[in-house]
Amino acid sequence: MGDGRRSKWVGLLLGLIILGLAGGARGWYVLHGTDATAGDVWHVQTASMTPDGKQTEVDALVDSLKANGPIHGYKGHGPLGELEATGHIAPGYPLFRYLVEHHLAGWVGFSEQPISLTRWVQVGLGALTALFYFVIAKRAFASVVVGLLAGLAAACHPYWVVNCAELRDGTLATFFVALVLLLGVRAGLKGGALTSLLLGLALALMALTRAALLPFALVMLMWFMMRSRRLQQGWLCALVAFFGFLCGLSSWAVRCYQDLGEPVPIVTTAWYHLWVGNNPRATGGAANEEMLAQLSEERKKELAALPQAKRYQKLSGDVYRFATEEPFKKIECRAKACLYFFLGSTDPQRTSLLDASRAGAMPDVWVTNVLGGVLAGLFILAILGWRWSYGWKYRSQPLALAIFWIPLPYLITHAEALHGPRLPMDGPLLCLAALAAASFIPGIGGKLFAGEAPTFEKA
Numbered sequence: 001m002g003d004g005r006r007s008k009w010v011g012l013l014l015g016l017i018i019l020g021l022a023g024g025a026r027g028w029y030v031l032h033g034t035d036a037t038a039g040d041v042w043h044v045q046t047a048s049m050t051p052d053g054k055q056t057e058v059d060a061l062v063d064s065l066k067a068n069g070p071i072h073g074y075k076g077h078g079p080l081g082e083l084e085a086t087g088h089i090a091p092g093y094p095l096f097r098y099l100v101e102h103h104l105a106g107w108v109g110f111s112e113q114p115i116s117l118t119r120w121v122q123v124g125l126g127a128l129t130a131l132f133y134f135v136i137a138k139r140a141f142a143s144v145v146v147g148l149l150a151g152l153a154a155a156c157h158p159y160w161v162v163n164c165a166e167l168r169d170g171t172l173a174t175f176f177v178a179l180v181l182l183l184g185v186r187a188g189l190k191g192g193a194l195t196s197l198l199l200g201l202a203l204a205l206m207a208l209t210r211a212a213l214l215p216f217a218l219v220m221l222m223w224f225m226m227r228s229r230r231l232q233q234g235w236l237c238a239l240v241a242f243f244g245f246l247c248g249l250s251s252w253a254v255r256c257y258q259d260l261g262e263p264v265p266i267v268t269t270a271w272y273h274l275w276v277g278n279n280p281r282a283t284g285g286a287a288n289e290e291m292l293a294q295l296s297e298e299r300k301k302e303l304a305a306l307p308q309a310k311r312y313q314k315l316s317g318d319v320y321r322f323a324t325e326e327p328f329k330k331i332e333c334r335a336k337a338c339l340y341f342f343l344g345s346t347d348p349q350r351t352s353l354l355d356a357s358r359a360g361a362m363p364d365v366w367v368t369n370v371l372g373g374v375l376a377g378l379f380i381l382a383i384l385g386w387r388w389s390y391g392w393k394y395r396s397q398p399l400a401l402a403i404f405w406i407p408l409p410y411l412i413t414h415a416e417a418l419h420g421p422r423l424p425m426d427g428p429l430l431c432l433a434a435l436a437a438a439s440f441i442p443g444i445g446g447k448l449f450a451g452e453a454p455t456f457e458k459a
Contacts, residue, residue, distance in 0.1 A: 011138065014148055015131055022130035022155035026123040026164045034119065034165045044159050044344075045168040045420030046286070051077050058094055058167065061086075065098040074255075079272050079287070080295075080303045081311060085259040087268040088308065091252055092176075092209030093169035115167065122171040126164040129171075129427065130154035132178040137431040139185050140396045141389075142452065145444055150434035157426060158371055159419055169210055170423040176206035177213070177402065177424040184220055184398035191231035193240050199224060200241040204248020211266035213424070216405035221245055223401060260309050268309045275315040277337055277414035278322050280329065284336025284346055286416045333414075340415035341407055341422055342379075378429055385432030388439055391451020402428040 033042070047056040055063075057076060065073040078088035100121055101114035110117035133154040138147025154160070163170040183199040186192075203217040224241055228234030249266075256264050264270075276287045281294060295303075303311045323330055339346045386403060389396045406425040415421045439445040 007144075011144065011147075014144070014151070015134055018134050018148075018151035018155050019127050019131045021152070023123060023127035025156055025161050026126045027120075029161050030119050030123055030165050033162075042162050043166060044162050044418050045166055045170045045423065046417050047168060048286070056167070057089060058097070058169075061089065061094040062097045062101065065094060066102045070095060070098065071255075074259075078308055078311075079269060080292075080300055081308060082304060084308060086308060087256050087260055087264055087266075088272075090169075090208055090211040090266055092205065093172055096172055096209075097167070118167065119165050122164045125175040126160055126171055127155075129160070129175045129178045132175075132182045133427050133431060136178070136181050136185055136399075136427075137434050139189065140399060140431065141392050141435055141438075141448060142395070143438060143444070143448060145441065146431075146434050146438045146448070149437055150431045153430045153434060154427065157430065158374060159423060159426060163420075163423060168420060170420050173206070173210040173213065174424045174427060176202060176209055177406070178427050180206050180217075180220060181398050181402060181428070184224060185395065187224060187237065187241075188227050188398065189395065191228065191234060191237045193233070193236055196224070196228075196237040196241040197244045200244025200246075201248045203241075204245050207249065207266055208252060210424070211270075212409040212421070213406065214266055215409055216402060217245070219401055219405050220398065223397060227397075256309075261307050262309050264309055269312050271315045271319065272312040273413040274319045275312075277333060277412070278319050278330060280322065280326065282333045282336070282414065284333060284338070284340040284414055286414065334411060337411050337414050340417070341410045343375075344418040344422075378426070378433055381433035381436040382429040384439075385434070385436035388449065389432060389435055391449065395452055399428045399431055403432070 047058065049056055050060050061074065061076050064075045067073060068075070072085075074086060074091065074094070075083060076086045076089065077083055078086050081088075097118055100118050104121075105111055105114040105117045108117065130151055134147045134151025136147075137150035138144055141147075160171070160174065163174075179202045180199065183195055183202055187195045187199050200221070203221055207214040207217040221241060225238040228238040228241075231237055252266070253263050256262075256268075260268065276282065276291065277284070279291060279294060281291045283291075303314055306314065336346050386400070389399070393400075402425065406428075407422070410421050435448065439448050
């Protein structure tokens with residue numbers, strides 16, 4: 001009894017330290033790296049712009065939501081289209097900003113600077129993300145040391161620190177991935193109707209925040225339903241998780257059916273993104289003018305005249321022809337998409353990993369070198385940790401699913417410049433890297449290599 005209580009107090013103390021360190025690092029960056037009017041000093045995530053180039057697409061959607069409300073205000077310029085009721089961007093982050101800047105800002109005294117409040121909320125979410133990964137790694141590998149290393153790495157991960165000040169979906173998507181993994185590890189170990197319900201809702205919110213995470217959400221749900229067969233009252237856990245997932249997605253599906261004429265899987269642009277990643281001029285990154293020039297003016301007018309969901313479905317024929325007529329070019333496109341996803345570029349000689357937004361300034365060389373070293377070390381240790389995590393296959397299965405299914409949609413379609421697509425996957429990578437680092441510590445590595453107790457299969 002005494003050892004159990006001592007362990008809980010140690011875990012609580014370490015969690016508070018990680019929470020404070022993560023919040024302090026992000027808060028310091030927001031205070032010293034940004035201000036209320038200027039853009040972010042550095043970017044690790046790109047933003048799609050409106051056709052006039054004056055706003056990001058998310059900013060335009062947030063303004064429309066503020067002017068017209070959440071029901072009728074979700075309007076924007078979809079690719080190859082005009083201003084219309086849209087579903088080309090996942091609704092999670094625009095609605096998050098709308099709620100924070102339009103409602104919460106007035107309550108807490110940020111009416112004059114609502115964007116600042118958004119950044120501070122993201123600081124809080126980033127700090128909670130680090131705390132979640134401490135708990136995830138601790139439970140997944142039954143080791144406080146692994147949890148501590150993962151939590152400290154998550155608290156100080158430079159890409160996440162920079163991203164918390166950007167008005168992009170990276171911090172929110174990363175938070176929901178961490179929440180899903182936390183609930184998945186807990187529910188996979190102990191079950192519980194409430195935990196299972198929260199898992200289903202978290203999976204839905206994650207998919208609504210970033211549509212590319214929908215395949216991961218579906219696979220996680222199927223994994224948990226299969227895992228529930230080994231849990232007490234597992235049928236109930238599986239049922240409430242399934243209905244929690246459906247309830248989370250239902251309101252957006254109904255809205256899309258009413259405004260766009262047919263149900264869509266989160267976004268209408270699935271075929272558009274497949275086309276961007278599978279055409280003769282695909283770069284592995286986002287669409288550019290040269291790529292769009294392949295479509296004649298007549299074709300663009302024909303597509304613009306169609307309802308939004310059908311507009312992008314028309315590009316499916318182009319994708320099919322490219323796959324059958326140029327298979328080797330398709331393989332080259334997949335390699336480029338892989339480089340864009342993991343490195344943010346296809347240029348190995350690129351001198352900067354962060355793009356400065358003020359006056360075109362570039363980061364100092366030491367910043368670039370530090371970030372490059374962090375990324376290289378993360379990948380090397382994560383590969384070792386992934387191999388050594390086999391002994392913890394039941395506890396760490398959600399991490400293994402994340403490693404495979406988060407990047408898959410980007411590798412099939414396209415990523416984008418900089419590191420935005422990869423940011424949510426850095427969390428599982430940090431956990432596996434922490435396992436690898438802890439395995440080199442004398443007296444601890446042997447226990448980690450031994451894996452989980454075989455009796456766990458009977459749980």
